[in-house]
Amino acid sequence: MIGFRDSITLAHTKIRSKRIRMLITTIVSGLLFGIIGGGVLLFDGTSASVDRFADENLGGRYLVQGTPTIPADQAFPNPEDPALLKTITAEHAAYLEERKAAAKKYDIDDYDPKDEVPAVVDNPYGDPSIPAGQRKMVNQESVVWKRHLAEVYEKASANAKATPEAFATAARADGATETYQPKPLRSLALTFLKDGREDLTKVVTPEEQQAQMENGPPSSIESSELTLLDDELVSAFVTDPSTRGTPKGIPVLVPVDDVVATLGAQLGLSKRPKDSAAQIDWFREVKEKSNGVTFTECYRNAAENTRVEEARQQAAEIAANAKKPGWTKPSRILALPTTPCGEVTVASDTRSAREKKADANREAFEAQFEPKEAPRAELLTFQVVGVLPSDQSSMSGLEAVIGGIVGTRFGYGSIVPAGLLEAVPAALRGGDLLTKPPVTTTPDQMMFGPYGPDAAFIASFPTVEQAKTFLRSQACPGMDSFAGDVYYECGKAFSVGTYGSNYLVVDDIARQGRPFLIGILAVLFGIATIIIWAMMGRVIADSRRETAVFRAIGAKRSDIIGVYLLYSLWVALRIALFAALLAAAIAVAIEYLYAERATRAAQLAYGVFDGDARFHFLGVPGPVFWAILGGIMLMALVAITPPLLRNIRRNPIRDMRDE
Template sequence: MIKTLNAIRLAKAKFHTKRRLTILSLITSGLLFGVLIATIVIANGVVTSLDRFIKEVGGKRYQVAINANIPTNKIIDKFNNPSHRTIDEVRSFETQYRAAKSKQYQAQGLKYDPGEDAPALKFDEFSNKSEPTKYQVTIDHSSSITKQLFSREYERWAKSATNKTANLIATAKKYGSTGYYPSPNSDLFYKFIDTKLVVDGKEELKDWVDNKLIYDDNPISSAHYIGAAGKLTDKYITYHGRLKGVPVVIPAAHLAKKFAGRLGVSPQPPADDQARVDWLKQIKTKASGFTYQICHRNKVEQDILTKIQQARNELAGTDSKDSNGSNANKLKTAWVPTDGAGLYYRLPTTPCGDITIIADKRTAEQKAEQDKQNLLKQRQGEPILPYHQLITMQVVGVSNESNTQDDNGKDLIGIGKSILAARPFFNNMALIPVNLYSRLPTKQKLDNIVGEKPDILDTLDLPDQLAKQFPYGLLEFATAQQAHRFMTEQTTTEQRASDSSKPYVAEQYGVNFLVLDELARQLRQTITIVAAIIAGLAIIIIWTTISRIISESRQETAVYRAIGAKRRDITLIYLVYALMLAILTIIIAGIIGMGISVAIDQVFAPKLTAIARSSVSIIGGSSQIKLFAIDESTLAQLALVNLSIIVVALIASIQPIISNTHRSPASDLRAE
């Protein structure tokens, strides 16, 4: 019987007798398995890194922006092309509306003027002229009566609606939802646009009502502020000192664009990805605790300033047409601010100061008319007294929400950036953390600020009070799979909402985690296929090499048999040889695979990290793209590869061993 040590020595001897074939086999199979190992390591590194980025941007949460799918077209469709019956219904509603309002005014000792409300129906010049005159009409959507009529229709629909906030919360829990955060968080405030930025200690009094600002995507200019739950803003908070004003979280790009000079940063992000990351960090650091002021003036004061500007423009126009030049210097010297209707003012000399009446030269008729207008405004709940407030805003955090990725989609890297890019749910608004706002002294709060109709109501197309019964906010899930399943089964997209029966409209919030999750899944599938192909080629090479070497060793087998070696001794020699060949293959493959992985990681990882951080606008994040990442999953896959090499080598040797050991030694020696 041959001892194990001797079997090892004899197996090593075979490496010398079949040196060329053995070396060729080791190099080829080692290279193939090395590529396989590198593929596994790099792919797992990419998937793991992307998962870290998703969790960092989302605060380790998977969030879905969601609102109710309101079938507006179905609810009020009958009013778009009204039938005779619908027109009669509208007229009946208008009669009831005016009667109820008249009775309400009488109870207050007032007289209702029908002119306060425009008719719900107006003449339609494109109507069928063969119809009776009373039916040649269409709905006037601007009428307050029409709005009340639509409110009634929505209320009727809402009674049986099954997609209210309570329904959503109950349904989402079945899919593993960990929370729902309405936006805005409370009735505290939604947004307001009746403010102007105070620049360098000065307030711009002209063009106070500037409709362009309403559509400005910079929330600082347009004064788009929205209350948000602490859980949605905590990840952005950088300032933890004493509050000096209303706390606000603002997108980095908008801060830089508006306050580049004061912050000492570039107003535009650099093109280079790493430079962009450094730029974001710089904004985060310098903007923490930064304060700025805005001035709020209510509609009464806005109207005054608008009338003063109109009167000034008219006088300027008169001056330019006066050939004698008699009025040439009025604007520079003697002109006193006036509304053009007898009231003269002293304009404020400090930001957000008082607009003071210094003379009242109105006629009795003008005063009576003004009193009448004020009474009408009071009835409609509008303010009649001037009000202004200088507000200090303090930046307590810098968000990563921005849709200013101009270079996305131009090439493969650009497409990748657009996939990673953060998706702003709040439509580029500045966020006021409700938990921090509640700590402010009363005098610093915005309780007297009256904003325009909240975006939530415009989005849902519902009357104010009714809209609050329906969801508009963020759902949170523990995994991307839970979020994906919920969105697939319960929601539709905004583009398909009108034609869909799904109860909710939703999109991903933060990053495209569903796309990335699907990308990771497909990457794993691709790796599996590629790995199978590479492994198959390597296995064929190992199998062929071992089978050939052992098959061609018939004479050696005959010699072993002739000197008294038993079949099990010969089997041991060849199995040891196959095992040694497998181990050498594993070592070579490991060196090649790890070398490739480290080299690729060193060359590409820093660039990919910068691209990922700049795309999702991670500000000061710690996540990195690591292409060389060894975790439990990677180790398990590598162990499986190594085990497969050993198993294949041993199995490949069995058939030729059996064939050789059962041949006649004499015939094999004669053949030699």
């Protein structure tokens, strides 16, 4: 019988007797597991860093946004549908009768139904198998079509499941503590006044319009990309009010690159440097210099813009014809404003009482079918109260990856904090201009409510697990993203997704990469098992004589098994130790080389540098890492079992004679 201590001695002797073979086995197997273990360590560290930044990013909130799902046949009716064409044709006939009656009521003698925009027109893109004269489609510019859509959307909205109340109820059922609804202000169509000046006499040429469309506006300030958002969601970006003094206008948070693009020359700011370390200093400089700075925008509604265009045309007509004999000036002449964002005024009005009444009747006639607002012009002053991180999609490499994972993304251009806006005197914020719903909306906006599809609902959850639960509850079976009518058809009122930051990106990567990781581990374990099996088989084959001697002097089969089990565990321990050290070395090297750079990239993407959160690739090993090391031990036991069983069943006398 061989004692336990003797078994250890024998196992250790075998380790020392086959050093080259042992070294090769340890290195080859250890490399395989060390590389995969290093990847697991890096993933665990990155995941922990993402969680830290997500927690600090939005004050511990995990936000989910939901957009109403509307069936395509309601939101976008087929303009070639024969039934729809028949309906529109009938509605157009009724509309013409209404117009005739109204023309008679207001004494509009020159009204001609043929001047109306046709409700049905030829369709040049229709089915070529249909004769050209029969290929028709709805004219989406006609008044009848717009009225028809408004009625359809009104009925759909009355029966809609995707209401703010429904979203709040569903979110709170899964643990949401608060819900919000952004209010995009794009419909105001504000005009940025550079240096506070305005020149309405300058007419933009078609070439200039084309260039503007191709290049796009340089910033959200100049494109009127503004959104009213609750203070709680953006408080981290608002600077200390004491540093700005008395409010001077509408508070606004502007993306940092937009500040430089539009106000950079005024403030003496340089463009974003390429070096990430320099970018942090640059970000701080932009934030400091822009704090409290004001800029002006002009609001004019459609009625006032019509008057501006009329005044322009009159001015051009007068300039071209003033010296022509017999030419008569218009009886009413409008004058362009002389102050920035002023209202158009009446310079002269020589109309008779009869003419004024006729003009008033014509206006009433048109307003009966297309109600219009009274002309309004409002000069708005905005005051920068903080800067937001800009989209980092133009960056590449590590910065782009880190920025995409932990960056703050509101997706709404510049943001007006609703609470700060309420604190500003009404005279400085244009009354209710920014808070009331738009008077007119496009058809697609009608379907989603007064603020259109951009006004997604937002729910705040205290934990990431509750956010994930809500996301799962709102997703269609077997689907992770919005897919048109499928969402509506599976009974879901909202398409949902993360908001503010990609706090679930690591979870998504882990879920999608799990089958790949399992496959890689299976292959690695298989290769390592074969290597160790071959080595063990060779060792046992070379040890038949000594095994036979041990058996001859009284050692039991269990004693032999014990020696080789200790031997295999010792081999596995060496491989596991080498793999663990290699994995740690890989993670430490990546941490040393890239952690500081990743931290700067994360802070830039986050936009706030006052917190303690740092980005680390090296973290506390998770269960997967320990499972890999434990799997090495198990693998060694599996690898030694077949050759060991064959060995102990052999006849020791025959083995001694053969040797």
